[in-house]
Amino acid sequence: MKIGKNAITVLERRYLIKDENGEVVETVDELFDRVAGAIAGADSLYNTDADRQALAEEFRELMTSLEFLPNSPTLMNAGRPLGQLSAxxxxxxxxxxxxxxxxxxxxxxxxxxxxxxxxxxxxxxxxxxxxxxxxxxxxxxxxxxxxxxxxxxxxxxxxxxxxxxxxxxxxxxxxxxxxxxxxxxxxxxxxxxxxxxxxxxxxxxxxxxxxxxxxxxxxxxxxxxxxxxxxxxxxxxxxxxxxxxxxxxxxxxxxxxxxxxxxxxxxxNPCGEQPLLPYESCNLGSINLVTVLRRMDDGSFVIDYDKLGRIVKLAVHFLDNVIDVNKYPLEIIDKTTKATRKIGLGVMGWADMLLRMGIPYNSEAAVELAGRVMGFITETGRQESRELARARGSFPLFAESIYADGEPLRNATVTTIAPTGTLSILAGCSSGVEPVFAFAYIRNVMDGTEMIEVNPVLKEVLTERGLYSDELMKKVIEAGSLQHIDEIPDDIKRVFVCSHDISPLYHVKMQAAFQQHTDNAVSKTVNFTHDATREDVAEVYLQAYRLGCKGVTIYRDGSRDSQVLNIGHVK
Ligand code: ADP
Structure with missing residues (x-):
């Protein structure tokens, strides 16, 4: 399993089953078995011959390879008495x-x-x-x-x-x-x-x-x-x-x-990415884009679209099953949710993917790639939703939906871009479609010692060039960015841009590019430096309006008393 140290800590604290004394009584392996088994179970509703064991194995592999993770409630509650799986x-x-x-x-x-x-x-x-x-x-x-x-x-x-x-x-x-x-x-x-x-x-x-x-x-x-x-x-x-x-x-x-x-x-919903009708619920899941990169002989990275396509299809199948396995908190939510069967498949690790591909987040190339990747995901996700509709029936309100003239669909919506606040920690990648907030920072470990955490892609690139050192990382932490550090070569500076190196306009352009190819909405915070003016904020609101975003959330650095790293959403 590829799960890292920080992820294990989060899982132990919040996801693994505990007994009445608060002792953890589940291993990480058991968690993924529990979730995979419970979600695969839904297939027998439609096909009594379904090989649930084989499907459970596929779902388990999908999650433990960190290619895809369902939203937190599914990881916490699937296969358990509470059984509420939606975010x-x-x-x-x-x-x-x-x-x-x-x-x-x-x-x-x-x-x-x-x-x-x-x-x-x-x-x-x-x-x-x-x-x-x-x-x-x-x-x-x-x-x-x-x-x-x-x-x-x-x-x-x-x-x-x-x-x-x-x-x-x-x-x-x-x-x-x-x-x-x-x-x-x-x-x-x-x-x-x-x-x-x-x-x-x-x-x-x-x-x-x-x-x-x-x-x-x-x-x-x-x-x-x-x-x-x-x-x-x-x-x-x-x-x-x-x-x-x-x-x-x-x-x-x-x-x-x-x-x-x-x-x-x-x-x-709370972080803005999922518009819903009253009493609707939706379950989300996110693909870790870093896992679909293929390294070429010359060391460059390309996107393996075949692999991405396979992940999308299995993920849509997974999320559609979640709707049936879910135990809803109210009867009316059960009924309303099953009438449209909305799911929200999205991505995480977008910024890390760009770093590996050598594309600056604040470039037209990145904005264009965002459209291509998300367009592919939504299109492939819909194909799978159509296939599911052939086998299981379309969502019950299909005949009165805006899609009624086309081929049946199993799900009224397929894609949503979530913040992935916890999921990205589990997957060890950058969150959602946000840029990297800081390439290096100090983490206070429980015993009072401090540890330097460095973005894994930056560490790899600097190490390959023989430039990596703790001293250099301390400089990065102090400066908050790579842009003004002499030891860092220009080509690395160009690609390794963090939130504050990116102009608010590029934040909005990126959001708009994803929005254009997403059924629901996109969770994104537009970051401003502390000295930004009200006019700067107004300009971004107008841009978001002009570029077709469904909403905007902004945050000006240092403008709240206690600032957490991922300020855009609640934890
Ligand atoms: P995760 O990574 O834990 O799956 P996200 O950060 O992607 O979750 O958030 C997705 C959605 O989950 C949010 O928009 C919100 O609807 C819900 N959510 C997130 N955090 C909380 C919380 N503390 N309490 C309740 N719901 C939450």
Whole structure:
């Protein structure tokens, strides 16, 4: 097995089965056997002669070779009594006391099982509106978000993960200004990422400097007007201050809504990559791109598309099985999820792959390759989904879907790009489609000693050239980048660029390139240096809009009190 030391530590702490005294009672081998066996089991639902043993072996090999890993809940819970396997859920929040507290209860059940929840609060009446039964005054979406937040805090997810939420409010809700400012204080509403749900009408008004209308969510009557540019600037100001709020483009999410007859998509999961209908869930999985590189005789690396194709097909089969094996936290989620059978196959190790191929992340060549690789994955994934549809039937709502005129599909969506916060540690590669954050850093080991961690590709390249030394790495750590270190040759500097060496524009271009070939959305944080201005942030929001992204999350270095490495998402 190729699993590294850091990965074993993470597995022991959070994934391996423990007894009631907290002692680990499962080995890493047993974990992968457990997951592979449970997921292969679904094949017998469709074919009583299925060779489950052989399939389980293929799934096990797929994971232990680190070519593909399913999202954390699947690794933690498959083949165990809890059995909840999805990372992503969206719950509706209706405008009544019963419905609000019902949603809190539902979220608690999901958090307990390791999933993350997204909500739109746009249907809640504005603060100050009247409450018919009591004659009192409603407190509005933001005050209810605090209740959701407290509930999340209390359910510590059985000691594995703290819950994570996405909170969305439409830009035309009367409480929008309070929402934009609700995380101004870093200590507030900490279990939520928030995003303003933006419409294209709003964006056009902001660009033109026009007013736009606010609507009462209950009556749809216009109740006020704001200047779109001022609201846009306020969003930008918040993001510049501490990364919140992000924005999502609601019209774009709904343009890709596969079954519009089932209602509107109003929210995504916590990290933004998975738009879902109310009560839908989705399971994700990621291919480690480093494993599909082939070394040529001259030492260069090329992508082995045959191998990538085989991995994609087996991964789609795996994720489709997860839907059947999954034990859903609510009956209605079971039903809604199985009606569309969405899966989210994505990638990790993208930056490491570029390093090996000698292509700078901030280059047109990289942007072009992103489109080619992701286009191949989505196309091959769909082919497999069609084959599964032939054997198992299309997803039940296929006939009313936007694909109804084409060949049947087993899954309404096939691809999603997740952050892979934990998966990339297990696989020992760069996370998702993000650039490398730092090529070398100091890790504090538990016994108080410090260890230098170096990006494996950089270490290999420098060692091959006889340049590697701990001294040099200390310089890299101090400088935070390779760009101004004299001992490092220019050709290495050109390729080994980290997050802060890459202009925000290239971050957005890369996100857009992946988005163009992804059914769902792309998790990506656009990193800014500390001295970036509000205008820089505004420019990136506009670029993301122009380039067809479904949303944007930004982070300006040092703008939160406690900064974790992978700042873009909650852990
Ligand atoms: P992993 O690498 O653990 O599989 P990701 O970092 O790729 O997970 O995150 C994917 C999705 O999993 C997130 O968008 C969110 O929906 C869910 N998720 C991540 N972290 C948490 C958490 N602490 N609690 C609940 N859900 C989470």
């Amino acid at each position: 992503c859920f969206v719950l509706p929040v209706e405008d009544s006391m019963e419905a609000i507290f019902e949603a809190i209860k539902q979220a608690a059940l999901i958090h307990k099982s390791g999933g993350g929840t997204g909500f739109s609060f746009s249907r809640l009446r504005a603060s100050g509106s009247t409450v018919k039964t009591t004659g009192g005054v409603a407190s509005g979406p933001v005050s209810f978000m605090r209740v959701f937040n407290m509930a999340t805090e209390a359910v510590k997810q059985g000691g594995t993960r703290r819950g994570a939420n996405m909170g969305i409010l439409r830009v035309d809700h009367p409480d929008i200004l309070a929402f934009i400012d609700c995380k101004k204080n870093n200590a507030d509403i900490t279990n939520f990422n928030i995003s303003v749900g933006i419409t294209e009408e709003f964006m056009e008004a902001a660009i033109a400097g026009r007013d736009y209308a606010l609507y009462d969510p209950r009556t749809r009557q216009e109740v006020g007007r704001l200047n779109a540019k001022e609201v846009f600037d306020r969003i930008v100001d918040g993001a510049w201050r501490n990364g919140e709020p992000g924005i999502i483009f609601l019209d774009r999410l709904n343009r890709d809504n596969v079954v519009p007859g089932q209602g509107q998509i109003e929210s995504t």
